[in-house]
């Protein structure tokens with residue numbers, strides 16, 4: 001392969017640049033057909049596990065194994081994500097985080113969420129944010145905490161948002177029944193993201209636009225989107241992408257669970273819930289509601305490319321999450337992908 005094409009940030013948006021691997025010459029794309037498009041490695045800020053490994057119960061060697069597998073999958077960085085659980089269970093999970101170039105910290109999802117929108121989060125551990133000193137302080141003060149998903153309408157949530165945003169933890173509304181006004185109050189306190197927008201939040205209504213309306217219109221703001229084509233329809237995703245193009249951003253996340261990479265029909269116990277793996281999804285055995293996704297960002301990138309084009313996919317999976325995490329270094333990983341299907345052709349680690 002002597003000619004590949006890089007998609008790099010230009011003055012307005014992304015520019016396509018031809019890169020000749022034999023001579024090292026770069027010029028613009030207009031002449032000739034590219035053999036593929038080169039984009040930075042995936043950055044996934046919402047990831048519970050994959051290949052049978054769940055962050056809440058994984059050992060450190062298992063987490064390392066997960067990192068090595070994800071490196072083959074084109075990942076540059078991810079945030080292992082906890083679920084609603086006791087403080088001691090969360091502490092145990094984060095104590096098993098290895099030092100690894102793929103791990104960029106962790107995402108605390110719950111337990112400070114709305115009991116009305118638990119999704120597959122274990123309901124019995126849902127709490128209001130603590131007032132004063134608590135057993136959660138050690139977690140709140142952990143330098144590796146990068147994102148917290150909480151419901152901004154809960155008593156004490158605004159205080160917690162102020163406290164954490166002050167030290168640059170990204171506060172993200174999710175599993176929330178917030179009205180538009182409650183989301184706005186959270187935003188005023190420092191809330192900057194929405195977690196898996198549309199899923200597990202008060203839906204849009206034309207007289208009460210709710211958390212979804214806020215996720216589309218607040219600025220500055222970034223909205224997470226699970227794009228496995230199961231959690232959110234292509235049309236709803238288009239609404240979010242087009243709305244946020246005006247003055248904001250969308251971040252693709254996998255919300256991957258231990259079910260990713262397992263055979264459809266596999267039964268498993270996840271977060272103490274009986275679940276069944278489907279085709280690119282995982283559902284509760286009891287009732288059939290979605291229990292998270294069964295895709296990684298590699299699949300999400302392909303879906304986005306097929307439905308919205310490779311530039312949108314690169315923005316959502318590579319560039320916007322880099323910006324959100326404040327990563328300013330050059331990418332360490334470059335993925336060569338098909339411009340039509342978004343399938344990963346090869347992944348390169350740059351030393």
Ligand SMILES: [Zn+2]
Pocket residue numbers: 046048081109255292
């Ligand atoms: Zn999640």
